[in-house]
Amino acid sequence: MAHPTRIEPSVLHKLAMHAPESGNRLWTGIREKSMMTLNSTAFPNKKIEEWKFTDLKLISRTPFVRTGQAETIPAQNIEKYFIPESDRSRLVFINGIFQEGYSSIGGLGKGVTVGNLSAYARNKIVQAYLNKLVNYENDLFTAYNGLMFEDGAFIHLEPGARAEAPIQILNLYTDSEKPFIANPRILIVADTDSDATVIEEHIGLSENVYMTIPVCEVKVKQRAHIHHVRIQRDGQNAIHMSRPIAYVEKNSEYHSYTITLGAKLSRNEPRVIQEDEEVNFTMDGLVLIDGEQVADTHSLMDHRFSHANSHQLHKVVVNGSAHSIFNGKIFVRRDAQKIDSFQENRNLLLSADGLVNTKPQLEIFADDVLCSHGATIGQLDPEEVFYLQSRGMTEEKAKEVLTYAFALETIENVKVDSVHKLLIDEVYRYTRANSKPKKVLV
Amino acid sequence: MSETKALESMIGEEYKYGFTTDIEYEDFPSGINEDIVRLISEKKNEPEWMTEFRLKAYRAWVEMEEPSWFNATYEKPKFDTLQYYSAPKNKPKLNSLDEVDPNIRETYEKLGIPLDEQKMLAGVAVDAVFDSISIFTSFKEKLAEAGVIFCSISEAVQDHPELIKKYMGSVVPARDNFYAALNSAVFSDGSFCYVPKDTICPMELSTYFRINNMNSGQFERTLIIAEENSHVSYLEGCTAPVYDENQLHAAVVELIALDNAEIKYSTIQNWYSGDENGKGGIYNFVTKRGACRGKNSKISWTQLETGSVVTLKYPSVILQGDNSVGEFFSVAVTNKMQQADTGTKMIHIGKNTKSTIISKGISAGRSNNSYRGEVKISKKADNARNYSQCDSMLIGQTCGAHTFPYIESANPTGKIEHEATTSRVGEDQIFYLQQRGISEDDAISLIVNGFCKEVLKELPMEFAVEANKLLGIKLEGSVG
Numbered sequence: 001m002a003h004p005t006r007i008e009p010s011v012l013h014k015l016a017m018h019a020p021e022s023g024n025r026l027w028t029g030i031r032e033k034s035m036m037t038l039n040s041t042a043f044p045n046k047k048i049e050e051w052k053f054t055d056l057k058l059i060s061r062t063p064f065v066r067t068g069q070a071e072t073i074p075a076q077n078i079e080k081y082f083i084p085e086s087d088r089s090r091l092v093f094i095n096g097i098f099q100e101g102y103s104s105i106g107g108l109g110k111g112v113t114v115g116n117l118s119a120y121a122r123n124k125i126v127q128a129y130l131n132k133l134v135n136y137e138n139d140l141f142t143a144y145n146g147l148m149f150e151d152g153a154f155i156h157l158e159p160g161a162r163a164e165a166p167i168q169i170l171n172l173y174t175d176s177e178k179p180f181i182a183n184p185r186i187l188i189v190a191d192t193d194s195d196a197t198v199i200e201e202h203i204g205l206s207e208n209v210y211m212t213i214p215v216c217e218v219k220v221k222q223r224a225h226i227h228h229v230r231i232q233r234d235g236q237n238a239i240h241m242s243r244p245i246a247y248v249e250k251n252s253e254y255h256s257y258t259i260t261l262g263a264k265l266s267r268n269e270p271r272v273i274q275e276d277e278e279v280n281f282t283m284d285g286l287v288l289i290d291g292e293q294v295a296d297t298h299s300l301m302d303h304r305f306s307h308a309n310s311h312q313l314h315k316v317v318v319n320g321s322a323h324s325i326f327n328g329k330i331f332v333r334r335d336a337q338k339i340d341s342f343q344e345n346r347n348l349l350l351s352a353d354g355l356v357n358t359k360p361q362l363e364i365f366a367d368d369v370l371c372s373h374g375a376t377i378g379q380l381d382p383e384e385v386f387y388l389q390s391r392g393m394t395e396e397k398a399k400e401v402l403t404y405a406f407a408l409e410t411i412e413n414v415k416v417d418s419v420h421k422l423l424i425d426e427v428y429r430y431t432r433a434n435s436k437p438k439k440v441l442v
Numbered sequence: 443m444s445e446t447k448a449l450e451s452m453i454g455e456e457y458k459y460g461f462t463t464d465i466e467y468e469d470f471p472s473g474i475n476e477d478i479v480r481l482i483s484e485k486k487n488e489p490e491w492m493t494e495f496r497l498k499a500y501r502a503w504v505e506m507e508e509p510s511w512f513n514a515t516y517e518k519p520k521f522d523t524l525q526y527y528s529a530p531k532n533k534p535k536l537n538s539l540d541e542v543d544p545n546i547r548e549t550y551e552k553l554g555i556p557l558d559e560q561k562m563l564a565g566v567a568v569d570a571v572f573d574s575i576s577i578f579t580s581f582k583e584k585l586a587e588a589g590v591i592f593c594s595i596s597e598a599v600q601d602h603p604e605l606i607k608k609y610m611g612s613v614v615p616a617r618d619n620f621y622a623a624l625n626s627a628v629f630s631d632g633s634f635c636y637v638p639k640d641t642i643c644p645m646e647l648s649t650y651f652r653i654n655n656m657n658s659g660q661f662e663r664t665l666i667i668a669e670e671n672s673h674v675s676y677l678e679g680c681t682a683p684v685y686d687e688n689q690l691h692a693a694v695v696e697l698i699a700l701d702n703a704e705i706k707y708s709t710i711q712n713w714y715s716g717d718e719n720g721k722g723g724i725y726n727f728v729t730k731r732g733a734c735r736g737k738n739s740k741i742s743w744t745q746l747e748t749g750s751v752v753t754l755k756y757p758s759v760i761l762q763g764d765n766s767v768g769e770f771f772s773v774a775v776t777n778k779m780q781q782a783d784t785g786t787k788m789i790h791i792g793k794n795t796k797s798t799i800i801s802k803g804i805s806a807g808r809s810n811n812s813y814r815g816e817v818k819i820s821k822k823a824d825n826a827r828n829y830s831q832c833d834s835m836l837i838g839q840t841c842g843a844h845t846f847p848y849i850e851s852a853n854p855t856g857k858i859e860h861e862a863t864t865s866r867v868g869e870d871q872i873f874y875l876q877q878r879g880i881s882e883d884d885a886i887s888l889i890v891n892g893f894c895k896e897v898l899k900e901l902p903m904e905f906a907v908e909a910n911k912l913l914g915i916k917l918e919g920s921v922g
Contacts, residue, residue: 049511334839349854352821356852362845364864367836372863377819377851 010043030131034146086168096182111161117152133217145183152185157194166197175206186216190224197227204235211239218246234262250276260287271300286410288430290319312343319434321353334365343373400435472525499616499626513812514781519690526628591636598634613696621692622729632663637672648677662693668703679710701736713749720779723751730757734766742769758787761795768797771897776809785815790826799830805841812844819856832862887914
């Protein structure tokens with residue numbers, strides 16, 4: 001397809017010329033729309049405010065191919081990522097392709113539909129919501145996903161339905177000779193008075209270069225509750241560009257927890273959009289990075305109606321020559337009175353080569369609101385380290401304990417036991433490995 | 443600062459009318475090109491190197507794009523029709539105060555400005571000889587005794603070329619940004635201050651008293667140098683609202699503090715902010731930057747921004763010397779259709795450097811008030827420390843408050859704390875005060891002054907009293 005001359009075609013634009021055909025009308029419509037966006041959107045660069053601190057050379061210089069070749073993975077390598085609570089409520093995708101054999105969806109009770117999107121292509125809910133909720137201005141990555149995705153996870157809760165077990169969406173990425181791009185997709189529609197817990201995981205099984213662009217759409221209707229845990233454990237050379245967006249209706253609750261551990265370059269853009277009065281939402285994040293990792297979070301909490309209660313705690317630990325970027329936007333629109341919104345960003349910088357950029361951003365257009373944010377960057381308090389040393393701990397151990405405690409706060413609210421334990425282990429593993437400041441050898 | 447310019451231009455007018463004619467300037471061509479830049483330099487009888495400085499800046503400016511990243515929308519100035527040489531403006535001469543806009547007079551009275559001064563500010567012909575000349579003379583003697591050089595930039599270019607050559611453009615380079623480049627090419631005049639080694643400037647300096655070459659015009663340039671172990675405090679602006687015909691004001695201020703030196707720079711800005719729809723207001727696009735070059739040096743900015751229809755202003759400190767300190771205290775008030783995008787930059791380079799930012803933004807009417815700041819701890823700035831607090835207050839439901847703090851740390855021993863809150867003047871607070879017999883306007887003024895206390899206390903005495911009144915006047919009638 002021809003590109004307008006003013007846009008320099010990037011690797012994504014070039015790959016877009018080989019978009020898959022689809023016999024399905026819904027998919028065809030999404031592709032056409034995405035193609036239009038893609039054709040009018042340039043590859044982002046540092047001159048654009050939103051990309052000021054994030055270097056995307058890693059993407060533009062990698063000779064990506066459209067898909068990874070299927071590779072057989074020993075079953076135990078997949079099964080070890082299963083969480084026991086989701087024994088009968090699990091969807092597995094490898095490189096974005098649905099794995100029916102590993103998935104299990106029988107144990108969720110009445111009124112809960114879980115499956116892969118392509119199997120539900122004619123479903124009314126899918127027809128009504130798929131790709132309708134995505135709202136990222138001039139975003140090449142969502143457009144690319146829209147053009148390329150073939151399948152994804154679908155969760156629908158009927159009015160009053162409660163998922164009896166947490167639903168695990170396991171995205172695995174395999175080894176591949178050539179760097180590939182995966183386009184996972186999730187659609188969650190929670191009808192009135194429903195309730196579910198969703199565990200979304202991204203795990204890299206090898207150290208090859210790949211890029212994943214997960215796009216996740218969530219609709220939380222009146223009085224519904226969604227508890228959404230997102231764990232990113234991509235491979236150490238992977239690129240992760242995720243776009244999760246949630247729309248919350250009256251009296252609903254949406255709580256999301258994003259844990260970023262893997263990937264060489266990640267850019268997470270969570271958004272929560274208020275659609276009616278009286279909502280309650282959380283958007284917490286934990287980022288633990290070292291080596292040469294770059295982890296970027298650009299979040300948006302958009303308060304459009306009155307009486308919302310929102311909270312964001314974003315904690316970051318940086319070691320090695322890693323680089324963390326955070327831009328947390330809180331919008332309070334005109335007439336959205338009685339908003340109580342709090343944002344907290346705490347950064348722990350352990351090494352001399354690490355870098356932290358943070359930009360907490362408040363934009364308020366209503367006067368009767370309580371909005372505040374706090375941001376700190378620092379190291380462990382030497383007095384606290386000394387105190388623990390005076391109690392007989394080695395300096396290393398003291399630092400480990402303090403770092404561990406620092407990180408733990410964000411995962412305390414994760415309700416699923418095995419996931420909570422898994423995260424504690426991950427935090428522990430990280431703090432063990434990073435209790436000494438690391439200088440990366442060149 | 444802009445205040446000062448207006449004040450100056452008016453005082454200057456009086457002076458000019460008394461002793462010279464302005465025919466010379468009237469035919470100065472509008473628009474800008476290299477010939478115009480040369481002509482300005484020639485008019486000011488500048489040496490060759492100064493002309494070169496201007497031309498280089500002009501060439502850089504031509505290549506630059508007008509910025510648009512800030513949170514404000516306005517009609518861009520038409521650079522090719524502006525008049526770049528600040529000739530004395532031909533304001534209609536008024537015969538008595540009765541001819542002055544009653545709104546302005548009311549404000550003057552509320553501020554308690556003496557009658558003669560009111561006349562002067564409003565551009566009424568004053569018969570009595572303004573007695574600031576005598577003040578000025580004793581003022582100048584005192585400064586000379588201490589060895590402080592305080593004169594206009596034009597004079598400094600003639601009399602102290604070695605200082606100008608060494609320092610001008612060293613903090614704000616000519617190609618720093620679009621407006622700084624334009625200023626460097628066409629700057630009209632401004633203040634120059636040099637405080638020698640081991641000297642504490644015997645008095646607060648203010649452009650108010652610098653009566654020669656008053657007419658600094660719209661492209662003002664200020665340069666302050668504090669040598670080792672010296673101290674200087676500089677005041678700029680005044681609380682009285684002043685009209686000026688130049689819509690665009692693009693000034694550059696450079697401060698340099700050497701070892702153990704301290705510079706305190708205070709501004710009150712109350713330019714015309716346009717009518718109810720923001721029409722006719724001043725654009726205040728200023729580049730202000732200080733360099734703490736020496737060890738233990740300190741630069742402190744205090745500002746009270748109440749005027750202009752669009753303000754883009756980020757007084758910054760580059761903390762190069764070890765143990766140096768940067769401070770920024772700001773109150774920005776916007777009402778009607780005003781837009782202010784203001785804040786600071788604290789760049790930590792030296793070890794043990796400290797910075798404090800206290801910013802209070804008050805928005806009312808249909809205005810938008812943004813804090814935009816940058817705190818950067820570079821790799822070598824061991825034990826750097828920053829504390830920032832940005833509070834916003836909204837009055838009414840049609841205004842906006844925005845906070846854009848950019849925070850960066852590349853050193854694990856650095857410590858940065860930033861917090862921001864948003865609140866409002868509550869009806870219950872006003873009701874409580876009214877119940878105690880305080881009028882609504884006074885109640886608002888009281889609450890707002892309490893909100894800004896931390897910043898107002900940093901202002902020099904002379905300003906602080908007027909600042910309190912000014913805040914009240916600015917927000918009159920904005921609730922209910």
